[in-house]
Amino acid sequence: MPPLPVSQIPLNWYLILSATLFLIGVAGFIYRRNIITIFMCIELMLNAVNLSFVALSYQWKQVDGHIFSFFVMVVAAAEAAVGLAIILTVFKNRQTLEVDEISSLRN
Amino acid sequence: MSGYYTSADHFALLPALMLVLFGSAILLLEFLMPKGPARTRWLVGFTLLGLASAAIALLRQHQALSAPGSRIVAFSGSFTIDSFSLYFDWLFLAAAAIVTLISYRYLEIEGEHRAEYYGLILLACSGMFFLASGADLITMFLGLELMALSFYVLVGFLKRERRSNEAAIKYFLLGSFSSSLLAYGFSLLYGLSGSTNLEEIRRAIFTRGSLDAITALAMATILAGVLFKVSAAPFHMWAPDAYAGAPTAVTAYLSVASQAASFALLLRLFNGPLSPLDQEWRPLVAGVAVATLVIGNFAALTQENVKRLIAYSSVSHAGYLLLGLVAGNTTGLRGIAVYLAIYMFANLGVLMVLIAIRTRTSGMLEEDLSDLNGLGARHPLYAAAMLVFLLSLAGIPPTGGFLGKYYIFLSLLETGHAVLAVIAALYVAVSLYYYFRIVRGMYMTQGEPGPLASSIGMNVAVAISGVATLLLGLFPEPFLRFAAGALVR
Numbered sequence: 001m002p003p004l005p006v007s008q009i010p011l012n013w014y015l016i017l018s019a020t021l022f023l024i025g026v027a028g029f030i031y032r033r034n035i036i037t038i039f040m041c042i043e044l045m046l047n048a049v050n051l052s053f054v055a056l057s058y059q060w061k062q063v064d065g066h067i068f069s070f071f072v073m074v075v076a077a078a079e080a081a082v083g084l085a086i087i088l089t090v091f092k093n094r095q096t097l098e099v100d101e102i103s104s105l106r107n
Numbered sequence: 108m109s110g111y112y113t114s115a116d117h118f119a120l121l122p123a124l125m126l127v128l129f130g131s132a133i134l135l136l137e138f139l140m141p142k143g144p145a146r147t148r149w150l151v152g153f154t155l156l157g158l159a160s161a162a163i164a165l166l167r168q169h170q171a172l173s174a175p176g177s178r179i180v181a182f183s184g185s186f187t188i189d190s191f192s193l194y195f196d197w198l199f200l201a202a203a204a205i206v207t208l209i210s211y212r213y214l215e216i217e218g219e220h221r222a223e224y225y226g227l228i229l230l231a232c233s234g235m236f237f238l239a240s241g242a243d244l245i246t247m248f249l250g251l252e253l254m255a256l257s258f259y260v261l262v263g264f265l266k267r268e269r270r271s272n273e274a275a276i277k278y279f280l281l282g283s284f285s286s287s288l289l290a291y292g293f294s295l296l297y298g299l300s301g302s303t304n305l306e307e308i309r310r311a312i313f314t315r316g317s318l319d320a321i322t323a324l325a326m327a328t329i330l331a332g333v334l335f336k337v338s339a340a341p342f343h344m345w346a347p348d349a350y351a352g353a354p355t356a357v358t359a360y361l362s363v364a365s366q367a368a369s370f371a372l373l374l375r376l377f378n379g380p381l382s383p384l385d386q387e388w389r390p391l392v393a394g395v396a397v398a399t400l401v402i403g404n405f406a407a408l409t410q411e412n413v414k415r416l417i418a419y420s421s422v423s424h425a426g427y428l429l430l431g432l433v434a435g436n437t438t439g440l441r442g443i444a445v446y447l448a449i450y451m452f453a454n455l456g457v458l459m460v461l462i463a464i465r466t467r468t469s470g471m472l473e474e475d476l477s478d479l480n481g482l483g484a485r486h487p488l489y490a491a492a493m494l495v496f497l498l499s500l501a502g503i504p505p506t507g508g509f510l511g512k513y514y515i516f517l518s519l520l521e522t523g524h525a526v527l528a529v530i531a532a533l534y535v536a537v538s539l540y541y542y543f544r545i546v547r548g549m550y551m552t553q554g555e556p557g558p559l560a561s562s563i564g565m566n567v568a569v570a571i572s573g574v575a576t577l578l579l580g581l582f583p584e585p586f587l588r589f590a591a592g593a594l595v596r
Contacts (some may be wrong), residue, residue, distance in 0.1 A: 015298075022291055029284055038280055045287035049294050054377075064303050068245055072290060075252045077304035079283050082259050086279050090272045091265060102273050105348040 022048035035087055035097045040081075046076045061081035114245065117169070119181035119188045121164035122196060123236040129157025130229030130572055137222035141573065146212050146276045147220065154207045154225040158200055158232075165196055175592060184304055185243035189447055192594045194240035194444060196369045202364040203232040203453055205571065209459045209566035210356040216394030216560055219265055219352065228360065231257035235368035239375075244293045244303040247372060251289070252338075254368055255282050262353040274352025281335065281345040289332030295325035296380060306583045307382035317587060318387055326384055329376060330391065336369035338427060340398035343422045347406075350418035355474070359458040362421045363451040369561030370428060370447060374440070377432060385435065393433045397530060404537040413461055413474045416541060420500060423538060427515050430531055436517035444590045449499060449507035449579050456496035456572035462491050463561050463569070479545060480554025489559070492573045499576045502535055507579030510587075 022043060028041035050069040057065025091097055117124075117156025133153055140149040166187055172178065178189035206228060215222040230253060237250025259282065297303055299321060300311030303559040312322065331342065338346035350358045381388060403423030424446075431443040461474055464482060483490040499508035512535065519528040548554075579586055 013596065014375070018294075022287075025287070029280075035276065035280070042280070042283050042287055045284070046290065049287065049290040052291070052294040053297065059298070060300060060301040064301075065297055068248075068294070068297065068303060071249060075249070075286075078256055082256050083279055083283065085277045086387055087261060088261050089266045089556070090276050093267070093269050093272050102276065103353050104270060104275055105277075 002082070011055060011059050016054060018048045018052035018055065021045075021051065033099050035090070035102075038099070039083055039087070043076060046072055077089060113181075114181060116186075118168070119179045119186055119240070122161040123169070123233045123240075125164055125374075126160040126233035127158045128234065129160070130226045132225045133157070133222050133229070137273075140222075147215065150220075150222055150225055151207060151211050153206065153394070154229065156502050157229055158204050158207070159234075162200055165200065167221045169193055179481065180242070182246075185246045186240050187239055187242040188238075190234075191371075191374075192240040192566065194590065194592075195367060197237055198201065198367050198448055198451060199232050199239070200258075202367070202455065203228055204361060205455050206356055206360040206364075206569040209359065209462055211457075212357050212560055212562035212565060213354065213462050216266075217265055217501075219354075221270065224261070225263060227257040227261050229332045231261070231360070232364070235364060235371075238368045239371040241372075241375065244296065244305070244308075247375065248290060248293060251368075251372060252286060253335075254365065255286060258281055258282075258357075259366060260582075261357045262349055262361065264357060265354050270352040272352075273355065274349045278345055278349035278353075283333045285335030285342070288328045288335070292325050292329035292332060295321055295328070299325065305375065305379040305517040309382060312380060313383040318384065319595065321389075322384065325389060326381060329381070330388060331368065332378065333373045334395060335427050337366060337373060337429070338422050339395050339425050340402050340422070341395070343399065343402065343425075346422055347415050349420040350421070351412055351414045355414065355458055355462045357553060358417075358464075359455050362417070362458070363454050367447045367451065368426070370443060373432065374443070378435075380450065387436070389433055392429055393524070393527060396426045396429035396433060397527070398528040399423065399429065400486050400531060400534045404534045407541045410541070411476055413476055413479070414458075414474070416545075417457060420538065420541070421454065423534065424454075424590075426499075427512065428532060430524075430527060431515045431518060433527065434515075434522045434524060436458040436518055436519055436522055438514055439518030441587075441590055442518050445514055445587065446511030448586070448590070449511045449576070450581070452572045452575045453496045453499035453506075453508060456492060456569065456576065457500065459565060459568055459572065461497070463559055463565055476544065476548055477552075477554065479548045481549075481553040482554075485555075486559060489569070492569050493549060494546060495573050495576055497545060499580070501539050503544045505577070505580050507576050507583070508582060510583050 023046035025041045025048060029038055030040060032038050050072050053065040057063065082107040088101065094102060140146050172190060172193065175527065180187050183565065199456045207225065211220065212226065215379060224403050232252045233251030234257065237246055241247035241250055259275060262278050263271050265271035296308050300308040302308060317544055335342040349363060353361060379387065400423055403419050403426055406424065407416050407419035410419060428443050428446055429440040461560065464478065475490040495506060499506035502508040516531060
C-alpha cells in the first residue's frame, strides 16, 4: 500500500480558519434578528469546533478528536430536532420569527 | 485498556442506566397504562420506581466507596465514581423526586399531563449524573447536552402557552450558544494536550507552565460557556426569561438541579484541567461573582412577578457559590456543596408553594406578588412553610441557609479575601428586602388567594422540604460529615 500523502497545509491555517468560522458564527448570533438565521449561526459555530477537532486530531495522529467530532455532529443533529420543533411552536403561536417581536417576557 | 464492557463499568454506570431505561420505557409503556385518573398514579408511580431503583444502585456504590478517597474508574478512565459525584447524584435524585411529586397536579390543571414530561425529567437527571461523574471531555459534553436538550423541551412544555414558547426559544438559543463556546474551548484543550482525559489535560497544562495565546483562549471560552450555564452576571440574561416563562415545576427543577449540575461541571473543570491556571482565572471569577451579586440583588428588588424575583435571587445565589470557588480552599469547596443542598430545598419549596396557590380558574398565568396577599390568614400552613423557605434563602440562623453562607464567608476570610466577604455580607442585607416583600404580602396585606391546588404529592413535598430546611439548620452535624467527604479528591 503506498503511503498516504502528507498534508502540506500547516496546522495553523486550519486553526485560523476554524477560529474565523467560529467568530462569524458568534457575530451572526449577536447581530442577526431572525431565529432561523441565529440557529444557523450556532450550527456554524459547532462546525468550526469540528474542523478544529479534526485538524488537531490529525496533528496528534490520534482518533480521539475524530470521535469527539462525531459526537458533536450527533449533538448538533439532536439540537436541530429539538430547536426546529421549538421554533415551529413559536411560529404557530405568533406567526413571526423575528426575535425583537418575541418579547412578552419583560421586567 | 480493554474494549469490553466490564462488571466494574456496569457497577459504575448502573444508576444512570436505570434512569435512562425507565425514562425511555415510560414513553413506550404509556399506551399500556389505563386511562382516566388511574393514569396519573401509574405515571408518577413508574417515575418514582425509576428514581428508587437508581437510588438503590447509588446506595450500593456508596457502600463500596466507604473508604475515604476511594473511587471507581470505569470505561478506560472516562467515567469516575467518587465521593464528589455521589454527593451530587444524591442531590439530583432528591430534586427529581420532589419535582415529580409537585408536577402531576400542576400538569393536570394545565391540561398537558403526558408521559414525555416524566421521561424528560428522568433523562435530564441521567445527564446530570454523567456531568458529575465525567472524567473526560466527551463524557462531560454529552452529559451536558443530554441535560440541556431535555430542559429545552421541558421549558417549552406548555406548548399552547405563548410565554412558555418564548422562554423555550430564548433558553434554547442561549443554551446552545454557550454549549458551542464550551465545545470550542474543549477542542483547544484537546489540541494542547492530545487527550480528552481531564487528568492528562491538567498535566499537559501544568508542564506548559506559562499562559500563552491558545491556553488563554481555551480558558476564556470555557469560562464564558460555564458562566452562561450557572447564570453568572454578564451571561445571566436567559435566566429570568426562562424561569418566568417555564412551567413552574420545571422552573423548580431548572433552578436547583440544572444549577447544581452546572456547578459540578465548573468544579470538575476548574479544580481539574484548569487548576494550573488558577492565578489567571481566580481574579476573573471574583469579579464575575461580585457583578453577579450586584445585578442579581438589585434587579430582584423591583420585580413584581414572583418567578422573576426568584430567578434574580438565584442569580445572586450563583454569585455566593462562585465566591466559594474564589476562596478555593477546603472550607470553600465544602461551602459550595452545603450551600447547593440547602438552596435546593429552599428554592424548590418557594416554587412549590407558588404552584399550590395558583389555580387556572382565574385564567391568569402571571404569578404576581399580589397573588400571595392574605396567604397567612387563609392557608397558614403553606404560609409558614413559605416563611421557612424564604428565611433559608435569606440566610437567617434557625434555618439551613445560614450554614451555607457561613461556610462561604468563613472560607473567604481564611484565604484573606476580607473585602469580598464584606461585600457579600452587605448584599445579604439587600436580599432581606425583597424576600420580606413576599413575607409582608403574605401576613400584613389583606387579600383573597384562590383555592389551593394541592395534592398528596404536593403536601408530602412541602413537608419534606420544610423539615429538611429546618433540620439542616438545627442539627447539621450528620449532613456536614456527609458533605465533608464530598470534596476530598
